[in-house]
Amino acid sequence: MEPKEIAERIKESFPAEVREVTDFAGQTSVIVGKDSIKAILRFLHDTPELYFDYLADLCGVDYLGKKEPRFEVVYNLYSIRHRHFIRIRAKVPADDCGIESAVDIWAGANWHERECFDLFGITFKGHPDMRRILMPEDWEGHPLRKDYPLKSDLGLMEWRGYTDLLKTVEKNSQYEVR
């Protein structure tokens, strides 16, 4: 099935949820609200003509200061049987930073959602094991958010090994060839 037709099918079944359908570089995205995301994903997975059995990817995007609502959860779906592809983008606002989990539809969503929580702070309701995955358990903040600094600015709170290294670099800088 063509991606346009799939988008039409979603529109027919969930007229109140679909915000926009975009097309870029030959790929179609359906932008939806987050409220009935699970019903939409369930519909895509269970309808025999669509049958999106393979969750290719799930990730978060932070549009701080660019778009409102701030976050987006992106589902790249593929049907191995029918060989068609669609992208669902669910809008998630910053003040209610949570969305329903898709683990009961695709088991593979488990770790993708944990990563999304770890790096963006988006919680997934109904997820069996909502813990950090890449960062240490006691880490503060969510690194892939756009307001999270690339370089540390902790000053005196900084890890000793790093400040020692900086001092050595400063000491050695006098030997640099100018």
Place this chain on the structure above:
Amino acid sequence: MATAQKQLKKELTINLGPQHPSTHGVLRLVLDLDGETVVKCTPHIGYLHRGTEKLGENMTYLSAMPLMDRLDYVSSMTNDIAYCLAVERLFGITAPERAQYIRTMVGEMTRISSHILWLGTHALDIGAMTVFLYAFREREWILDLFEMLCGARLTVSYPRIGGVRNDVSQEFIDSLYKFTDEFPSRILEYETLIDQNRIWLQRTKGIGVISAEEAINWGLSGPTLRGSGVTYDVRKHFPYDAYDKVDFDVPVGQHGDVYDRYRCRMEEMRQSTRIIRQCLEKLPRGPIMAPDAPKLTLPPKEKVLADMESMIHHFVLITKGPMTGQSGEVYSAIEAPKGELGIYFVSDGTGRPYRMRLRAPSFVHVSALPRLSEGALVADVIANIGSVDVVLGECDR
């Protein structure tokens, strides 16, 4: 008597890794055991997390390439190809035909070298030491060929957005011919070592079984998925580079156990040799960089030194990055040796990606380890880790 029985039933928790040699890097598994049976398996990852996605979002499209080499560090060439294809798709350009054939060729060389490394270490884990020595002999050969091609053995950074860095030499083509002549007999050598070996069969047959539906549901890809009998291969479903112009088969297994995944990879090496052979025979003449996109791809060096306009393009590309001016998002996947390596870009029109997401096959495969290992024996956990073929550099990113 009662207390003795109570003690026998006590569960034991052991920590496998992160420094255990069979965990292929820094994977840590916490195993709850009942006797020798695994009741619960909890993977802990992130020991090698370097924030590649965050770094990539703060670099231009051109300068983020070396980060890709360090994801799956045993198959850096395919990571680079995945990255270049994703950027090319975002920019709407295609590499010239010769570059496509070269990329296909080196991509398949990487697949062979990755599978050989996998075979050697997997066999070593299960107790067959000799295979490792033979496997590394051929891996060395491929790495030497890479050195001849681009000067680097592991972190190659050879493909470029819109083509490849330099053309292949006649010497390289001749050596690769020789390799494709010899290599099938080497695969036979490995197979005589283990294919009928009773220990090997007992350690792999019927171990870590996963059905086709379940494997798809878990999001497995690559040989790990095809071992369960699913014919999903990105090279066939979404042909990129020259894969639609060469002839090859996609080997699949039947039972979805460790042995079938092993057979799939062995057959894949044969198919890769076939693909390389065809690429060498069909290799067309022509340019190796897309000529029609001066604002997106680097101009040739000799032109930069002689021509004012090329120098300006070069300067702007290096300092500000290639700018498309249009915002959009693209998901592009390739068949890396481990499985489907997907890259999702969100562009806001500037020279840096607004969001760079890496969908690493190893990450998904590690997440399925508890499913494969729970209810099995401790020794089978080792076989399972080997059979899903994980590299933690790509899992933790």
